Amino acid sequence: MTDASPTRLDRRKARTRAALIHAAQTFIAEGRTNTAILDLTQAADVGMGSFYNHFSSKDELFRAAVEDALDRHGAALDELTRDMTDPAEVFAYSFRLTGRLHRRRPQLSKVLINTGLSIATSEHGIAPRVRRDIQAGIRAGRFTVADPELAFTIAAGTALCLGQLLHTQPDRDDAQATDQITEDLLRTFGVPTDEAHQISRRPLPDLDRLLPDAIA
Amino acid sequence: MTDASPTRLDRRKARTRAALIHAAQTFIAEGRTNTAILDLTQAADVGMGSFYNHFSSKDELFRAAVEDALDRHGAALDELTRDMTDPAEVFAYSFRLTGRLHRRRPQLSKVLINTGLSIATSEHGIAPRVRRDIQAGIRAGRFTVADPELAFTIAAGTALCLGQLLHTQPDRDDAQATDQITEDLLRTFGVPTDEAHQISRRPLPDLDRLLPDAIA
DNA sequence: TCCATAACTGACGAAACCGTCAGAAACGGA
DNA sequence: TCCGTTTCTGACGGTTTCGTCAGTTATGGA
Numbered sequence: 001m002t003d004a005s006p007t008r009l010d011r012r013k014a015r016t017r018a019a020l021i022h023a024a025q026t027f028i029a030e031g032r033t034n035t036a037i038l039d040l041t042q043a044a045d046v047g048m049g050s051f052y053n054h055f056s057s058k059d060e061l062f063r064a065a066v067e068d069a070l071d072r073h074g075a076a077l078d079e080l081t082r083d084m085t086d087p088a089e090v091f092a093y094s095f096r097l098t099g100r101l102h103r104r105r106p107q108l109s110k111v112l113i114n115t116g117l118s119i120a121t122s123e124h125g126i127a128p129r130v131r132r133d134i135q136a137g138i139r140a141g142r143f144t145v146a147d148p149e150l151a152f153t154i155a156a157g158t159a160l161c162l163g164q165l166l167h168t169q170p171d172r173d174d175a176q177a178t179d180q181i182t183e184d185l186l187r188t189f190g191v192p193t194d195e196a197h198q199i200s201r202r203p204l205p206d207l208d209r210l211l212p213d214a215i216a
Numbered sequence: 217m218t219d220a221s222p223t224r225l226d227r228r229k230a231r232t233r234a235a236l237i238h239a240a241q242t243f244i245a246e247g248r249t250n251t252a253i254l255d256l257t258q259a260a261d262v263g264m265g266s267f268y269n270h271f272s273s274k275d276e277l278f279r280a281a282v283e284d285a286l287d288r289h290g291a292a293l294d295e296l297t298r299d300m301t302d303p304a305e306v307f308a309y310s311f312r313l314t315g316r317l318h319r320r321r322p323q324l325s326k327v328l329i330n331t332g333l334s335i336a337t338s339e340h341g342i343a344p345r346v347r348r349d350i351q352a353g354i355r356a357g358r359f360t361v362a363d364p365e366l367a368f369t370i371a372a373g374t375a376l377c378l379g380q381l382l383h384t385q386p387d388r389d390d391a392q393a394t395d396q397i398t399e400d401l402l403r404t405f406g407v408p409t410d411e412a413h414q415i416s417r418r419p420l421p422d423l424d425r426l427l428p429d430a431i432a
Numbered sequence: 433t434c435c436a437t438a439a440c441t442g443a444c445g446a447a448a449c450c451g452t453c454a455g456a457a458a459c460g461g462a
Numbered sequence: 463t464c465c466g467t468t469t470c471t472g473a474c475g476g477t478t479t480c481g482t483c484a485g486t487t488a489t490g491g492a
Contacts, residue, residue, distance in 0.1 A: 007459080007460075008458090008459065008460080009458080009459055009460075009467090009468060009469075012458075012459080012468095012469070012470090013468085013469065016469085016470080034249075034250045036448075036449060036450085037449080037450075037451090038448095038449080038450090046470080046471090047470055047471035047472065048451095048471070048472060048473090049451090049452080049453085049469095049470065049471050049472065049473095050469080050470055050471070051451095052451070052452080053468095053469065053470075113332075113333055114332070116329075116330070116332040116333065117329055117332070117376060117377055117379075117380040118380075120377055120380055120381075121380070121384055146396055147393070147396065149381065149385075150381075150393055150396055150397055150400075153374065153377045153378055153380075153381045153397070154370075154374045154377070154397065154400065156373075156377050157372075157373030157374040157375070157376055157377025157378070158369065158370045158373040158374060159373070160333060160373055160376075160377070161333060161336055161369045161370070161372050161373025161376070162369055162373070163333075164333040164334075164336055164337070164369075165336075165365065165366075165369045168337055169365075177363070177366055180362055180363065180366055181366055181369070181370065184366075184370065184404050187403075187404065188400050188403065188404050223489080223490075224488090224489060224490080225437090225438065225439075225488080225489055225490075228438095228439070228440090228488075228489080229438085229439065232439085232440080252478075252479060252480085253479075253480075253481090254478095254479075254480090262440080262441090263440055263441035263442065264441070264442060264443090264481095265439095265440065265441050265442065265443095265481090265482085265483085266439080266440055266441070267481095268481070268482080269438095269439065269440075
């Protein structure tokens with residue numbers, strides 16, 4: 001039988017694992033994915049040998065690092081949209097929050113961007129949630145789209161490229177750009193023009209309060 | 217003064233360079249970007265030492281390989297849209313051709329996809345052309361968008377993610393999906409609904425005839 | 433035909449990297 | 463406190479990869 005309560009030993013193990021994952025995310029965000037294992041362990045301030053206590057290859061660590069980033073972001077979105085009902089609003093809200101995240105959590109954002117399009121097919125993170133929201137919007141009659149998967153493709157690709165844009169043009173107003181694109185997407189999904197505009201400008205909560213702890 | 221006419225020696229040099237670039241593109245398409253230089257030269261059927269006659273590092277070769285793929289695709293688009301005048305039609309045409317390219321030129325397509333979002337900021341290939349077309353559409357009064365760069369972001373991200381989708385779902389009708397998304401984009405850019413539909417369904421030329429030679 | 437030049441080639445020493453392992457340190461229970 | 467267990471650690475041998483370079487082959491002109 002497994003002991004449920006995490007002991008101090010468990011916490012220590014989890015700490016070094018987290019340190020390795022965090023270091024890996026730093027490297028991914030910088031696009032340096034072919035670093036030596038020794039570099040990773042040094043960045044994590046962990047002994048070289050510890051690496052193989054947690055991962056059997058560099059690839060495995062990087063996969064875990066991406067998965068961790070996706071799960072964090074997904075969990076944050078779930079938390080923030082918990083008590084919303086209108087699917088169109090949930091979608092818009094998630095998209096607007098994600099757009100605002102690129103500047104506020106640059107490392108997380110860059111991990112997503114550098115990981116590339118494969119995250120669109122991942123079971124973790126944003127992709128399944130966006131799919132779910134689009135499906136819900138269709139069922140509720142809020143969205144009118146020919147093919148849900150195509151709608152998802154547009155939303156996912158746009159979200160990623162928007163993140164790239166916000167990093168490339170640091171002077172651009174991220175909130176304004178994100179809301180504008182959200183409005184465009186809602187219209188593409190069949191939401192009436194005026195309503196799309198309205199939904200995409202609704203006030204958002206104080207992000208500094210709601211996203212207090214995230215990676216880096 | 218440089219002798220303009222390419223001599224036989226020049227052609228030989230160009231051949232081995234092209235062989236290396238082609239091999240690199242194969243590896244990029246397969247996502248294997250951390251291969252040994254020896255593997256690359258063997259795949260190119262070229263002696264190991266030849267590598268350093270052309271490139272000073274693996275990175276340099278990979279950059280050249282991506283640039284080559286982008287330039288080929290851009291040139292093909294220029295060729296195919298040469299005598300079109302309506303900017304909206306040029307945009308739609310390019311987008312529809314690019315969508316159909318993912319299946320017909322899987323290696324080129326996968327190079328673009330695996331290279332990721334950085335090609336959206338590249339000076340080569342599709343990005344500058346899409347920007348140009350969108351600007352032209354706005355000047356001509358065919359597009360009504362708040363911000364050209366945001367319009368570009370939507371188009372670029374969607375194009376990439378569409379390519380990914382078409383590889384992930386090999387049974388999906390690529391022409392149908394591409395045309396549907398083209399129509400959505402045109403509407404987003406302010407083209408009236410019925411006209412957007414019409415433009416995105418106009419007959420295309422025989423691609424097998426027009427794209428006879430491309431990589432792989 | 434013959435030579436000068438440019439490009440190609442693979443073998444080699446040097447360097448980087450990998451994965452293991454024996455010992456050290458931290459932990460938990462008794 | 464003491465001991466068995468788990469995790470951490472860095473040094474080490476083995477392997478892979480790198481970049482060079484001396485020799486070979488192809489090319490162009492005389």
